[in-house]
Amino acid sequence: MGTSLHRYLEIKMHQAIRSRRYDKITVVGEYTRTSPSEIFHGEKTDKSFNWQCPTALIVGNELQIQCFPGYDHVEHYAELIATYLDLQQREGNEALTIPSNVNFIPCSCSDTQRALHSTNLKELPSDVDTVVLGLFHRLSRLTGDVEWRGGDGCFGWVVRRFNNRVVAFIGCRPSFWGDIAGEVVHYLASFLSVREVIYFGKIGSVKKSIRPNNYLATGGRSYVQGQLVEWENSLESSTLLLALDCVIVGNHVTLGSVLHETKDWLSTLPVYADFVDPEVGMMAQAAIRSRIKFSYLHIFSDNVAEKYVEDLSNERERSVLVGISHLYDVVQDILHHYLSTNSLKANGHRS
Known part of the structure; x- marks a missing residue:
């Protein structure tokens, strides 16, 4: 992230972290939005989903x-906080010198599944x-003017029919980072027969020369801790056609x-690696174990190999949002084509 790291960290830091130093900071896996826990003042409440941040x-x-x-979620936040405080110390901010320790309590997949089962999913x-x-x-072109369901819970959804299939478009208010995304796939398959x-x-x-917010990514292979995971990418034909x-x-x-x-x-990556994120491989693994289909279609929002003005630190700026709008139209064209012209294979039928 280079020179953008400081800004990226700033927009993630809860006000309690910035207010003073502590003897100890611990990141834990607990979803709560009620007092005495304090909600982050920097939450992006102008959007419907993916806006709830960790509380303090x-x-x-x-x-x-x-x-x-x-x-992945708790480890990621612990590393964000430790890195932020380290930068503050280097810059001479005596009020926020690094505490005795920043750590996290690891979560298991069972912890995630229990949390998901407590939601409205x-x-x-x-x-x-x-x-x-x-x-x-x-x-919005795919979801139409149908009212979303789910109330004020973690998840909200719109259900529509395309050809012979019932499709739910699901948004999540908190982030389902890393392995949480895989557990969401497992939950949908195991408990809801999706x-x-x-x-x-x-x-x-x-890879260099891929300008952020100008391209889409898809595929059927991911390397998870060095191990190759492969699956059928159902979206590929519609994507290449349109x-x-x-x-x-x-x-x-x-x-x-x-x-x-x-x-x-980056220097250790094999030449055949093209793009990176925390979720795709985890979701693919869960789909394979659950014997369901999985595909992804993503917008390039950052380039790890080459510095561009647009990256993760400014993806909410108006100029970026306006420039990226045409890709949302392309994604909707692809999804509409796929959902309307393809049927699920017989081995995907409900038992």
């Missing part, structure tokens, strides 16, 4: 940062065949935190 609980001279449970209609996850609020998950999000290039000029079909690398995307890490 002060106990004496210790600070607890509370994240939706997931190993279990209220999703039982006849849904395909779920589209991710940037739900950018797909037969297919499509993920629409953002991704980073590990958007050949702005789509890159390539090989994905799954990495738990953007802070791990360093120059040293």
Whole structure:
């Protein structure tokens, strides 16, 4: 992230972290939005989903940062905080010198599954065949003017029919970072008998000359901790038919935190790696284990290999949002074509 790292960290830091130093900061897997926990003042409440940030609980001279449970999620936030405080110390901010320790309590997949079961996701209609996850609020042409369901819970959804399939477009208010995304796929398949998950999000290039917010990424391979995961990419034919000029079909690398995307890490990548994010490989693994279909279609929002003005630190600026709008139209064209012209194979039928 280079010179943009400081700004990226600033927009992630809860006001309790910036207010004073603590003897200890611990990041835990606990989803809560009620007092005495304190909500982050920097939450982007002008959008419907993916805006809830970790909360903070002060106990004496210790600070607890509370994240939706997931190993990658809590580790990522602990690293964000430690890096931020380290930079503050280097810049001579005596009020925020690094505390005695910043750590995290690891979460298990069972912790994540229990948290998911406590949400309103279990209220999703039982006849849904395909779920589209991710940037739900950018797909208005597909979701139509149907009122979203789910109330004020973690998840909200719109259900529509395309050809022979019932499709739920699901948005999540908190972030489902890293392995949480895989557990969401597992939950949808195991408890709600969903037969297919499509993920629409953002991704980073590990190859030069890929300008952020100008291209889409898709594929059927991801490297998770060095191990290759392969699956059938159902969206590929529709993508190449409708958007050949702005789509890159390539090989994905799954990495738990953007802070791990360093120059040293980049130098170890094999030449066949094309792009990186924390979720795709985890979701693909879960889909394979659950014997359901999985595909993804992402917008390049960052380039790890080459510095551009547009990156993760300014993706909410108006100029970026206006410039990227045409890609949302392309994504909707692709998804509409796929959902309307393809049927789920017989091996995906409900039991």
